[in-house]
Amino acid sequence: MITISDVAKATGVSSSTVSRVIADNPRISLATKKKVRKAMKELGYYPNINARNLVVKSTKAIGVIMPSSADKALQNPFFPEILRGISSVTHDRQYSLTLSSGKTEEEIFTEVQRMVYGSYVDGVILLYSRVNDRVMNFLREKKFPFVIVGKPYEHTKEITYVDNDNLAAGKEITEYLIAQGHERIAFIGGSKDLFVTMDRESGYEEAMTNLGISNVEEYQIHTEFLKSGGREAVEQLLSLKVRPTGVVVSDDLISLGVLSTLEEYGLHVPRDMSLVSFNNVYLSEITRPALTTVDIQIYELGVQSAKALIEKTVNKEEPSKRIIVPYKVVYRDSVNKLT
């Protein structure tokens, strides 16, 4: 490994001068800068990040915490996509990106502890938000910079988070269904204690009551993500004496299962049943029919959260904020207009 003092020697200056050249300190003459840079290039010098981190007490690295991989939800294309967003800004700002996942909540917690205490990272992005989350509490307690993608359970004012207006989105997409003549509309959502689900569902409920259509309890179903997910939910719905004509599904991935089960039962979407959902993951254009879904701009969620976090880490006094990424409904072929 070739160090700062190697290039210092080679150039005949002191190592602090070299250090200043690296930092592009304006008080160094252009002449020496050039000289030093030349030597750096020739010798193939690259700064040792650990040495630097040690002294400046910053790592220029952020940690991204994934939900526990027990959650099959991890398979959601949501994650690669948000990672793409995050990493585009870390790349631009020369930050690095440490990924942390764990099988259990426990594992995740210890990883976060290591990250924080060991100064692995300057801040952390939480890719999930659960009620009363240990990790989040820890971070708050330690006053360690973090941002949440999604909505925090409590202390909303003191936590920076990046989210969509899921309530509005839920409302809008439901109203769209209504506008197409649907009245018996069901809701299929993921786990009840996920905020996304709750918000989207509230939006759905609001739209329904607003239009004087009473919320039928049997029409609101919660299910696991993959596989069994859609299936059970659909079966429940189909067993009802009065079937819905449309359904709002809280995640494209669940829609896939729903679609599949529906077809299995010989029902055609959208003819026999209309479907709308959320996320606009690439899958939603491949399914048949292609899904009408809310594009929540996953990539942008990543970008915003990374930016917000980095700001927080460079300026610890940065006030907490709430960043709402706009959504956009993408109309495709899964909805039928009732006459």
Next chain:
Amino acid sequence: MITISDVAKATGVSSSTVSRVIADNPRISLATKKKVRKAMKELGYYPNINARNLVVKSTKAIGVIMPSSADKALQNPFFPEILRGISSVTHDRQYSLTLSSGKTEEEIFTEVQRMVYGSYVDGVILLYSRVNDRVMNFLREKKFPFVIVGKPYEHTKEITYVDNDNLAAGKEITEYLIAQGHERIAFIGGSKDLFVTMDRESGYEEAMTNLGISNVEEYQIHTEFLKSGGREAVEQLLSLKVRPTGVVVSDDLISLGVLSTLEEYGLHVPRDMSLVSFNNVYLSEITRPALTTVDIQIYELGVQSAKALIEKTVNKEEPSKRIIVPYKVVYRDSVNKLT
């Protein structure tokens, strides 16, 4: 931040003793060990990773390089899944995991350079393998530890890589189709210069010729991943005077598009067309029909590559090896038995 000398003071020993306790050095008496550990706990001491890295010249971190995000392929659930595998071993061994992606090949290259020269990581896993890849060449040249998931283009003997026996898999799955009575079998693959595609296709070809069924060139189609992917390929196939009765698709994701297009054209799978593919991504059980596909054990690919890499980093002399993760055909409902 509380340091080693803080706990030294608190315990009345020297900092070197504390350091040895951390390393669990056997030459320290149990008594002092206990005493020191107690103090560490009370004070909430955690080792500073950068300081340690600086002196031991190792980071206990590995870098994972994703394919350029220009490739829509990134959306493949393959990635979260392999990351899960990798991170399960990094977690176990207390390594950390730095993720690097980039929009362009160029970006990726500079990131890798930073990682390597700046001692961010001890080694690198390449999640893609392209012909004549700059990154790979760089790594080889620098003799920096790395492993490839997939098959390297050249220097196969000197590079450690983790792969499936895609040729055998391609052959087996094709033979299965043949055994079901199919003779006109097409192949739809991703980009031609991806090794996976090539190998799987070779397997397909072998199976066909083995059985004296000549390879029809119009039956071998290459396409982009998402969206348009399946569509074009299918249209090409359907335009043929003699249509195939079965098709081997090189990736579940492409199968989705294929399925969708087929249905659009009013063809029923498997009745009118049988389909088999590769990866056994969770999607393949949700589609209708559920796909018969080769389970390549993505998670395990991740585990193996991480293990191999870590071994390489701790023992630089570790010989290169080729690790083949077994595959397994998962039979579901996308194939029709012709009588």
Next chain:
DNA sequence: CTGTTAGCGCCTTCAA
């Protein structure tokens, strides 16, 4: 504009 000095937190000889 540049050099000297000190020190970040930790590990590792070398002595004792």
Next chain:
DNA sequence: TTGAAGGCGCTAACAG
């Protein structure tokens, strides 16, 4: 079994 001393590579005052 433990301490003292030095150094990893870099930056940041403080001088000049």
